[in-house]
Amino acid sequence: MTDNKTLKKGRLGTPALVFMIIAASAPLTVLAGGAPTTFAVSGLLGLPVGYLVLGAALIIFAVGYCAMSSRVHNAGAFYAYISEGLGPRHGIAAALLALVVYNMLQVGLYGLFGFSLSAALATWTGLSVPWWVAGAAGWIIVALMGVSNVDLSARVLGVLVSLEFLVVLVVMGFALLNSSEGISADSVLPEQFLTPGVGVLLAFSIAAFMGFESGAIYSEESKDPSRTVPRATYIAVSIIALFYALSTWALTMGVGPSSVVDESREYGPDLVFVWLADFSPLLSDVVHLLFVTSILAALVAFHNAAARYFFALGRSGVLPRRLGTPGQNGAPVAGSVTQSAIGVIVVVIFALAGRGSELGELFPVITLFTWFSTAAAFGLVFLLAVTSCAVLVWFRRDHHGFSTFTRVIAPFVSAVSMLIVAILILVNFDIMIGEESPRAMVFIMPGIIIGAGVIGALWSLRFPNETVDMDALPHLPETRSEPRETTTAAP
Template sequence: MTQLESPGVEASAKRTLRGSLGVTAIVFMVVAAASPLTVVGGAAPLGILLGNGVGFPALYAISAVILLLFAVGLAAMSRHIPKPGAFFTYVGYGLGRSTGLAAAWIAMLTYTTIQVSVYGYLGYILSYTVSSLGGPAIPWWLMSLAMIALVGVLGYRHIDLSSKVLGILLVAEVGVVLVLVAAVVFSGGAEGLSLAPFAPENIGSGSPGVGLMFAIAAFIGFEATAIFRDEARDPNTTIPRATYAAVIGIGVFYTLASWGLVMAWGPSAIVDQAAADPGSLILRTMAEYLGTAGEIITNVLLITSMFACVLSFHNVITRYQHSMANAGVLPDRLGAVHATHLSPHVSSLVQTVTSVVLIGVFAAFQLDPVLAVFTWFAGVATLAIAILMALTSVAVIVYFLKSRKDGRVWNTIVAPALGFIGLVLSAVLITAYFPIMVGDVAADGTPVFGAVSWFLLALVVIFPAIGYVQAAWIRKRRPAAYAKLTDTIAG
């Protein structure tokens, strides 16, 4: 056995995930996490309203370039480190075991906060929809709990089932948005078609830092391709291809979709339309160009889009917990694999319980599901992922400089370095504008770091600190286990 000194650990063969996922299936899993229709209908209007207005679509393209540079190094690492721990493993190999463990806890914070934020929004949308159709007024948190239960059932079973469900939902929501863009193009838009969103003066207008925050948040999940390594058909080929396909596909789609949204109302009117009601902008646009049928279909797909998002993140989190358990830093039982479903079923159950507890806490404190649960924790996740990817970029460079295993300078040094610079600048901008995300602003609208901002930002410091403390404890109490901390991840 290669597991840490822990009694009752099952044989490693029983703790390794297996599957035959191809490039398309993995891309579906991670792109569904980006929740395309939720981004186009929710984040894009807010990016236009609170960010840089007409120039917001360009920020998706800029974010895609930054993250594509990051993906080059990520793909290079996936070829040389055949393990599914992703950030946890890569940072551990490049910057040491303690920093790797800190990265694991940042990743857990990222995916948990983004998932629970969407659970809040999903519960609200479901509650609102039922009420608007003449049904009873059901509390949002009850709807959220119902969705958690459904996600838990799918997450408990074999991942092929989840990928099929996600694939169907993803095709439907991407399809309806592309139909809308086509309708706008064929009609010529409200003020004619133009490249106004990509004009430098529009890109730098308003609050581009806030816009960048919404843009990067839309990509969260693409980097998780490596976590499915053990379940990939040919991981050395599948994982790099899936990573590139995911970031390029997301970037092109969001840039095109948000450009279409601006063209639908015209550069001179889009900000006012978003200000009227950002939450309904996509539905009003659908009604304008595709009629009532398009509006109804979009409303349904908006719900399924968010469901696909939480299901995808559930699968990602359970596999992170599975990898961490097999490394001996989470309870051993989380590393178990179901004999029939071949899924990390115990980890799935624990993740389900975690979501239930968090939604329960938010409900007890009577937090608004959209303005607090969704907005606040999406902000935390965005900052955390930017920091985590910047850290991983450094780890990639250090690892290849030390090991000399890959002589491709662009893939192992230049691209990761450029990605690091872009990610650090993004993190600085996100932090500077973070108070706007949570509503901590002065009378004149300038950001002010209040209690809520400081509490949420503190989470990004506390979680990696947990990793460093845990690593120090393992090194002191179980030195042999510490020496194997990175290598003992099942793979």
């Protein structure tokens, strides 16, 4: 049982939280889907370096973020931190933006999942299943898991992520043992990264890390959150960056540095499966199956994140309070059901819109998945920049015993770097959504993100600062390494 304010406490330890974070980043989806797309669009081999650079930038972001998370525990992490740092109204605007971002990330994945499962069934059984029917199967699984205890999601995601890592390690070993041009450092040379096309490369690469910040979302459900959340975040980001860099380098060696860009442009997300099939059709089928389950794991992870944002906003009175009442099992049931309802509505709209489309079977990938995920990437990076600013302001009021690097330098560097990446995404948005997409989408999709922030700011005017339920932003008793001369400003 749980009280009427908080989610079920103490369910997640560090390993479970690491799996939840990594599941959202979907390692196999990035290798099989993201890497070939980035190679094809950027024309550069320096993707492994891109992952390491972005990983380092996100570690710097995590310094201030995790320090603040050790004091502020809330299921709506961005909402809580920006409210504490910049004020409740800014927090409300950011929270509604974050809610849109997480829902777009989650719902957009139904397009990729439906297409991938449909293609896999056609390959294995000869059955022709519409993408939206395959997507509906995933929706049912996600909806059921969303209203269950979070430890069920953690166990399922733990198994799926473990299998993803295992199969990617096998693919890496296979690639290095069968390297078509020998082992080389071609993909990590400076000239393959420090070129004019690096903006496109970084804009695409950041999508591989989406979900890394979600550790703080589960802080209320974690064991000893002041330690568990920071530890899990650092571990997850480090693993993601290193694993993506190594696996992408190995894929480059397997396909061949001189041909990986051209073959990525020819085969797209099927590159890994086509390449493996030449050596082992069985291994290709296994990887294809786990590619589908990898997308399913990401669907569950982002569904959980969106449901907890609904919960946090309902609990604080920004959205209907019914959303902020946990179920008997301690899960954010109302938020989960709401997110599932949004998913089915959007999928139905795109299923109807895609009938007879000249894009054929690729319709859900080029539209639902690409449009939504690219716009959400812009929104998420912008939120990271704003959160870094909030961390700076929060620590100016009270150092909480942390060093100057943690309080000032890291958040400032993070804010600047995240803003640069957000600008890169906007500048290259037309390239990222592809020439098959209508020109209007270049303005409509980022407009949805910007519009969500504007609407959130206007919505916040309904709530005088003193009426926002800041009890929804619980604090941990202060722990200090040195005496303080100032007191924390009242939220």
